[in-house]
Amino acid sequence: MTAKSARRTRPLLHATVVTSLLAASAYFTYELRKEEQAAAPAAMRVTDQGPKGGAKGGQDGTQKWERLKSPERSVLRSGDGAVLAVFTDGARTATLTGKSRTFSEPATTQTRVVTDDWVRLLPEAWRSGAEREQWFQDWFKKYYGSEEDDLFATAFQYGDQAPVKKDAAGVQYAGDAAFGPINPNGSVGNDLRLEQSDFYDYLGTSYTFRDGTTAQPEKPKYRALDCSGFIRTVFGYRARFPLMSGDTGGTGLPRTANGMARSKTGVDILPLKGVTARDRPTSIDVLQPGDLLFFKLDGRTGQRLDHTGMYLGNDVEGHKIFISSREEANGPTIGDKGGASRLDGNGYYAAALRSAKRL
Template identity: 65%
Template sequence: MPKRKSRPVLHAATVMALLAGSAYFTYELRKDEQAKVPAVQSVTDGLQNSGGGATGKESWERLNNPARSVLRDGKGAVIATFTDGARSATLKGPSRTFAEPVNTSSRVVTDDWVRLMPEPWIKGAEKEQWFKDWFKEASGSEEDDIFAFAFQYVEGAPIKKDSEGIPYAGDAVFGPFKEDGVDRLEQNDFYDYLGISYTFRSGTTLVPRKERYRALDCSGYMRMVWGYRARFPLMADNASGDGLPRSADGMARSKTGVDIIKLQGPSPWYTRPKNIDVLQPGDLLFFKMDHRTANHLDHVALYLGLDTEGHRVFISSRKEQNGPTMGDAGGVSRIDGNGFYAGLFRSAKRL
């Protein structure tokens, strides 16, 4: 597979409102879709499917592990999930197909849409006006969600520019080569990709490095998708302010969000979770992959759910593929079975 090439450096500019645009992925909303691809395979745990008989009208139910509220339709099917302490919500909507044929044959056909609420969920929030207003707008919406944002940075993704002419989406690389010409530089954040200086809520301003233009490492990719695009608060580093920290380890150990699968076992390698059924699309996945990082978790990914072969898959930015991918180089993007990434998976968080 040929390596991706870097693009020329763009001069810094102020951050402006992002233009709306269609996502880069194979995106189908056709009446005959179910005749062409396997049925939608939503990732839900046993508790979600165990209750909520047909009532003829929508109903709310409280579930545990993690504590959450689910909204069921009149037939008892879950149409939305809201986890206590998390701002991300998973809503049912039109079926979509996410594919990256240049790197993998894996496809994800899903009716899950992952969106951010204006406030963290708490028990009874369905009665609050802020939620009613948000849900009225979000339910059934086909505006770009977290998954749509994520696929706007894979190989071959078209460039999208804001009103200042700054490309805010398009094929991203992981990072430039180190002097050895083999390994790649890490610590490539969203402002490096954009080529702009960025002032965080803490007041810290960070300046992009020209050689890292259009580059996103694994955590920088998540910060681009969740922070710059979806507007989840971002920290300038792992210590100051509030929001999503800078590194994979910082994210995994942060109080931000909800720990869905907690880190267990002795450091520095910890242990693989025994049960991953609790995961839902949109969760952040954390991996321990490198002995050089001591007890730090050193990779983060976005969980997509089940692919059309029934495997639990994710998308992340990786050195081997030089950028965001759900492809196979360096290890198949699965956390089930006994593959490379499955064996190194350690914990998960819901923002």
């Protein structure tokens, strides 16, 4: 080999070595990223499964209505008897069968709720025979089988690491929500965070209620939602259920858990008997996904109920799971921090359940 040919070969060898090193570097970087992602705690998740849309009826497409009691309700079934939808007299909350979804929060719990229930609000309260009315037929045609966000999807848009969503004006209306600002006089396990953060605090914008009251957001509560503020955000601000400015005066969803539980709004599914341990409901089998739940957690609040959440349904192990905004998790969660999110058994929240209603 001549000196000239050797000089030509060296750049080729150099290029080959560099290419090999870059390829190896890319491979190790990819593997490292996979390991980092596997090790990182996962946020709240909503996973779609199964075919689009729900069952449209039996094999021949037939559907049939039936009336059930306790509570009074209308059930739409397919020709083979499968439940397609449930509508409760006096309530706007409806469950429609659709595409299966999985709700989970791997960072804080092994709980997984796999459900084909889609929970939506009717434009008006249900009554027997409403299936024959035009308003309902139009609504049902639009939403049965629809994958537009329902109450469950909306609720999970405020959980841990939920992505930011903004409206046309640039206002953030969804994304990871805190429970409330740090309480200067609190400590871990003892009022660490302040309550009374409503939807307008999260938004950072003023809001005028139907009674003319204009509420102003508090800067320290920006992007925060306490338990009732979270429910008012999901059902009220997002799903447009009427909201009250406080607990009394007018109609709609009151401001606090106690106000909601004791109001005439909605249908009592588990009637409130009292706040003591002996007033815990003896059976909760009548609960339906989307029902509001009310708890007595703090003895310092006297006769007031002091926590609320929304029932999701059974998890894969058969436990009855709910979602709520909590101080321990610093926001909406189905996790186990401060107590498992279960209504069955004798856990912290299960033992504190006192009533439930269907809006």
